Amino acid sequence: MPVGEVLDTLESRLLSDDYTQTEKARIGALYVVYMLKIHHSASDNVLAVLESVSQDNESGPVIRVGLARMYGINAEYSKSYYLFEGLLKQASLAPDVRALAIAYLIVTYSENQVFASNARLINTLSELIFSNQLEQLLPLHNYMVADYYHSINSLDIALEYYEKSLNGALSQQDWLLVSDNLYDIGILHRNRGNYDAAISYFKKAEANDKNIDINYSEYLALYGMATTYFNSGQYDLALPLSEAVTSHPLTSAFYDTEIYKWRAKAFLDMKQYEEAEEALDISRKMYDEDRTAEQTTWRAELEQIAAHITAARGDYKTAFAQYEQFHEDYLDAKKYEDLELIESANLVHQIEQEREKASELEKENESISALLTAIESARATQQRYNQWLVVVIVLGIVTLLIILYLLRKSRHTNQLYADAKAKAELQDKLKTDFLSNISHEIRTPLNAIIGFGQVLTEKLDNPKHKRLTNQIVNSSEMLLQLINDLLDFSKIEAGKLELDAEQYNIRHSLKKLADIFHGQAQNKGLKLVFSIDPELPPVLIFDELRFKQILANLISNAIKFSSEGKIEIRLKLLRIDEESCTFEAGVKDTGIGISETQKETLFEPFIQAESSTARKYGGSGLGLHICNQLLSLMDSKLELESETGKGSDFFFTVTMPYATQIKPVKPVTKTSDNTFSGQRLLLVEDNDINVEVILAMLSTTSLQITRAANGREAVQQMVDNTFDIVLMDIQMPEMDGYEATRHIRQEMGISTPVIALTANAMSQDIEACRAAGMNDHISKPVQKDTLLDTIMKYLSDD
Structure with a gap:
């Protein structure tokens, strides 16, 4: 399949004066079909020719599909979406061209991390292909379905569709799509930690280059193998391969930024700080030039690496500032994704x-x-x-x-x-x-x-x-x-979430909110004013967590949409009797305000006042809906008074019992550093950063800590040594925490306490830990006091 030869010929004809505009349109349509397959953009002068022949001819729609995809590859997403939407609005668009447009719009959305629209687009693509008998597009369709499920981490379903697409591409001898499938299956195995399987698929992709003349598969395979070796810590193999990737004739900034990030992390691990900083600077520069104004967790991670490099060089003050920047950027980006x-x-x-x-x-x-x-x-x-x-x-x-x-x-x-x-x-x-x-x-x-x-x-x-x-x-x-x-959103919608009411000092609750939001308000030049009715009883019986959540959402919105003035948080007593009191709680700001039209849909899920609000101010449009659902459990609802340009006042009325006899607060007995007497603890955790966190928390104790990087190593440690307690992660390569615990209990007959220490925090996860034979469960993020108290709970039995 002489792809390179064909593309060179077509490019030279597009740039030649020997062909008419009509002839160039037919040449351009064939050219963009090949470029769609190899996921590359054209040079600026070729793009200009394609734009000039994309209208008023029968080849125009296909050329516009190619142009829209190329704009996406160049991170010009507004131009890309505009062109795609214009095509799909044409009722006369041929079914096969419409299918191509939908397929490559799905890819462009995935690259820009916009996943929500893809579910409907895939459904539309399926109906279009089957209703118009476009069987020749089935391998491409299956590839798009696989890519979508891969992007939302449904890996088993993704693998099933990759294999369907691969078989179809082989039968059609579509060698470029064969390479794409082999590469993506390799990436899927890499992300699962199945490194040997990943390398096997990348080598199959490389072998497929005999069918293509532009080393397309070679480039994908080099990139896949380099990132796999980086993931597995085999830097002696990864670094030479990474140089081959960045010097390859088919390389692009999109992939090079990833390679240089990995090089920076590898050099940091190898304590070659100058080389690490050089690689990091290249990755930053390439990302910012290629993907202007994009906010992603990937970009935020570059600042985390910078903080680690700076700290390793001893400049802790600068490192702290860099880590704060990483923290802020990461949380903002992660929320959208x-x-x-x-x-x-x-x-x-x-x-x-x-x-x-x-x-x-x-x-x-x-x-x-x-x-x-x-x-x-x-x-x-x-x-x-x-x-x-x-x-x-x-x-x-x-x-x-x-x-x-x-x-x-x-x-x-x-x-x-x-x-x-x-x-x-x-x-x-x-x-x-x-x-x-x-x-x-x-x-x-x-x-x-x-x-x-x-x-x-x-x-x-x-x-x-x-x-x-x-x-x-x-x-x-x-x-x-x-x-x-x-x-818990689905629980709230199904009416399964219940309030947990206890005695709390409501003034202390508001003090916690003040501590959280003081810095944010101060940074924007805003003043937080708390107005609490002195007649309001101090100790009420309510769900503090949910009450704080409602007010926190309202305060956060007020700060977000205000640029000057003050934010007033008030609790105003309305009436009181022998058992309960009714009061109004509200948050009033001096921000942008909300129009009467916008108020009609404001409390619906995933809705904001304007479509541009999320881009300008951030937010999901989900918070006010959750607040209203929680208030419904308190027999209340949110009310709003607002005027555009003058600010908003969100408030609600609740009735709460007050405590006539205040329950005494039990003194908190913290586990002291010298409570332990040299007991042996086995820490089973594959993530190096999590290991550092636990070791830092336990550094002041006298516990003797041994680390195992996965379940298989943990079992071997239990064979070779005796331990007093085990902290066990769940998701690990080679052998997970469930299997390791069952082996320790059933095969080895060891009754040493095993505590699950995992980010799997849903109720079914906790039940699975118990069923596997674990004694207790600590969810991540770990609180130091909880960790020490739980360890002491089981070691004190000794």
Whole structure:
């Protein structure tokens, strides 16, 4: 398949004066089809020619598909989306061209981390291909489906569709698509930690180059193998391969930024700090030039690497500032990415439900039509012969048919119900698995941020620095709670979330909120004013966590949408009796305000006042909906008074019992550093940063700590040594925590306490830990006091 030769020939013809515009349009259509397959953009002068021949001719739509994709590759997403949308609005667009446009719009959305729209687009693409019998596009369709499920971490489903696409591409001898599938299957195995399998697929992709003349597969394979060796810590193999990637004739800034980031991390591990900083600077520069104004967690991680390099060189003050920048950028970017994934998962579920409903209605309509046909036939027979005997016979036959039909329909309906129930249970499982995975991925970096923040706070003497680290911990814990709320969203909608009311001092609750938001308000020149009615009883019986969550959301919005003035938080007593009091709680700002039209949809999920609000101010549009759902559990609801340009006042009225007898607060007995007496602890954890967090938390104790990097090493350590307690992670390569614990309990018969220490924090995860034989569960992010108290709980039995 002489792709390079063909592209060179077509490019020279496009740039030649020997061809008319009509001829160049036909040449351009063929050219962009090849460029779509190799995921590359054209040079500026070729792009200019393509733009000049993209209108008013039969080849124009195909050329515009190619141009839209090339703009996306060049990170010009606004131009790309505009061109795609214009194409898809054309009712006369040929089905095969429409399918190409949808397919490559899906790829462009995925590259820009916009996942939510892809669920509907894939559904549209499937219907288009099957209704128009475009079987030749099935391998491409299956590849797009696989790529989508890969992007939302549904890896088993992704692998199934990659293999379907690979088989179809082989049968069509579409060698470029064969390489794409082999490469992406390798990346999937790499991300799972199956490094040997990943290398095997990359070598298969490289071998496929015999069918292509531009070393396309070689480039993909080199990149895949280099990143795999970096992931597995085999730097002696990774570094030479990475140089081959960056010097390859098909290289691009998109891949090079990733390679230089990995080189920086490798040199940092090897303590070659000058080389690490040089590689990091190249990665930063290439990213910022190629992907202007994009805010991603990937870009934020570059600042984390910079902080580690600076700290390794001894400049802790600069490193601290860099880590604060990483923390802020990472949380902002992560919020958008995870909400996209969560919204995408919900859309997939909704589409499946609508498809099932439509199918059932269609079958019912067919049944009704058949019944009406039978009745009309009976009437015609009666009119034609006018004989009672014939009428009786016909009616008898019709009755029998109806009975048989109803029996068959009953069996069919029962089968449909059983199938629908099975599909619903599968969808619920996929959604639960997806949310569990998202929870794990977010909690892992938060564990490092909160853990190191707690340890650093204890070690710092400077009050200013201690206050800054406290803000990091407080803000991270607030984010953790918001993540938990997102994961509980389906519970709230189903009415399964319950309040947990206890005695709390409401003034202390507001003081915690003041500590969290003081810094944010001060940075924007805003003043936080708390106004609490002195007649309001101090100790009330309420769910402090949910009450703080509601006010925190309102305060956060007020700060976000205000640039000057003040934010007033008020608690105003309305009435009081012998057992309870009713008061109004509100947050008033001097921000941009909300129009009457915008108020109508403001409290709906994933809705903001304007479509531009998320881009300008951030936010998901989910917070106010959750606040209203929580308030409904308190027999209340949010109310709003606002005027555009003058600010907003969000408030609600609640009734709470107050404590006539204040429950005494139990003194907190902290586990002291010298409580332990040299007991041996086995820490089973594959993530080096998490290991550092735990070691830092336990550094002041006398515990003797041994580390195992996975479940297999843990089992061997238990064979070779005796331990008093085990801290066990769950998701690890080679052997996970469940399997390791079952082996320790069932095969080895060892009863040493095993504590799950994991980011898997959903209820089914905790039940799975118990079922595997673990004694207790500590969820990440880990609190130092919780960790020490839990260890002491089991070691004190000795």
